[in-house]
Amino acid sequence: MADSDAIEISGEMNEWSRVAASGNTSSAKFCPVCANHIYHYNPGNPQHLMLKPSTLADTSDINPTIHLWVCEKQDWVQIPEGVMTYETQP
Template identity: 45%
Template structure:
């Protein structure tokens, strides 16, 4: 999408956490795992994989942690006021964050490059033809 202008701003629901995305994500994933369904309160969660240095955050963030089924560390940063999830990260991979980018002002970048954990997908949701899909987490 050549008409998208960076930086793109984003914020939590209450506005206490704000950020600027300085460059395009390397990949956008739609995750259908049960944990992401809980997180998004929807059929899947959208995540934009971005370089850590391509995002500037303002405001207080708190952290929550869990171990994923894959064994990866899944840490989350969110707003302590409204609870809106801002991003996930694995401390063992400090150069990449998983931005929960649905709170960007321009969401045109959120076209999934792949759908993951389709083994837990809601039966009623149809993945668009031609988009790669993986039963679990791709290697």
């Protein structure tokens, strides 16, 4: 998760939205050419972006402090001690 003020994104993006099980709207921005998701966000809280780091050219500066949807993680994923976790979407 990152603050939108801390991120600079350039280029055209498409968007989709759906109503989540919580009743909140979940939206995603994605590349109109390859359809890779760049980030997800809640339109009611647009300053918090859930980045998809596989789309970043350099991830060496990323130090995750929050893990979402841990109820659906693969068994082999190791979450470091001391980070905040949420079973689903907070």
